[in-house]
Amino acid sequence: MPTFFERRQLVTPGDLLAEGQYIAGENTYKEDDKIYASRIGVVEYQDKKVNVVALRAFYVPRVGDTVIGTIVEVGFNGWMVDINSPYLALLRASDVLSRPFKPQKNDLSEVLDAGDLVIAKIIAYDRAHNPQLTVSEPGLGKITRGQVVKVTPTKIPRVIGRKGSMVSMIKQETGCHIILGHNGIILITGKSLENEQLAIMAIRKIEEESHTTGLTDRIVQMIKKEKEKGKQKEEDKNESET
């Protein structure tokens, strides 16, 4: 039962990854006991399972995921939400409004209008129906402040890091509050614009270099460097004022 690549090697669609008693994991497929890659990515062998961590992919809804979406349409009894996936998601009015409502009387665009951003959770999805969202849990609902960043959805685990090491580091270093949507949209709210900018820079760097090793250390260094630059600027400013 041979494997044909080393761990963490770059593979392209159609590459033969393993032959024999293996299980096809993410971004792979099996044909006659042979496992092939179906996306460009980095290969991982876990016991009998073969996975490819994709470098390019789009978001496919999954029940239980937290996502950040944009309202694109206000309907009679709900909203259509763009969740950065091939399918639009449905957010029902009865889920948002706790009181009973009548479509004839209530104007839904007063509650949420097109262009508004929401944090929501997927409660239902299958092949035949578009995903359905809910906001009736703590932490979910309309976004009122902060900035959003878009990254490739498959890179969200990299932004989180091992046991949350990467994201907690960024939170600590920049003092920003960070919410990760599984659909690749990240909300950053900080005390100042500079801090938010710094966190965005760090996330952009992670996205670009997600397939390299020793990334956390490099990000720490980058943030420290940028902080120093910021301080320097402030001091220069103070000096020129006095």
Added chain:
Amino acid sequence: MSQKLEKLIDKKGLRLDGRKPDELRPIKIEVGALSNADGSAYIQQGKNKILAAVYGPKELHPKHLALPDRMVLRCRYHMAPFSVQERKSPAPSRREIELSKVIRESLEPSIFIEYYPRTSIDLFIEVLQADGGTRCASITAASLALADAGIPMRDLVAACAAGKVDGTIVLDLMDTEDKVGTADVPVALMPNLNAITLLQMDGILTLEEFEKAVNLALEGCRKIYTMQKEALKAKYIAVKEVEE
């Protein structure tokens, strides 16, 4: 051309551009050439210059065209007015409409279209400069654009033509050879699965000649396949080397 102006193969057995009969034109491939597309690729094969862009998968509009059990691949092959010697009308010609269909059908088997029902992928192929064998170069580039867009695929599709010129079977015909020569056999292949997704023939060949031409074209496809893979990886390897 009613009369043959020149010999297509000289005494040494070399072709008009100095290639041997089984030699490909120089190929340059770049993945991710367009920033606004979900996936894109650019290919130069000899004097051919082709851009391919992929958008999607996304919800299909108009909705009644959506299929309940699979995604829809829409493909547009288009030649720029300045891509050939005589100005070509920008309106889609009979030939372009046919090539759009041929390219679509040669790429569809490589995609897992049943994974994402009710969606569509739009594929745009723009020929900026044409010099024979554009359908093959288009397939090669389009397949890379699909992979760049992160669409799950069975394999990359590589395409290459073979044909008969001055009584010799040759690989990768250019424009003059295509027009003056006796036959042209474009082939598209998924090399790892050893599956042919496109096989056409234009002209007259004997059974033996046809077999020889197909085998030559398959060999060409495999050579192009290695270049495709390198081009796809090159985008990421560059970042890795700088940072480590």
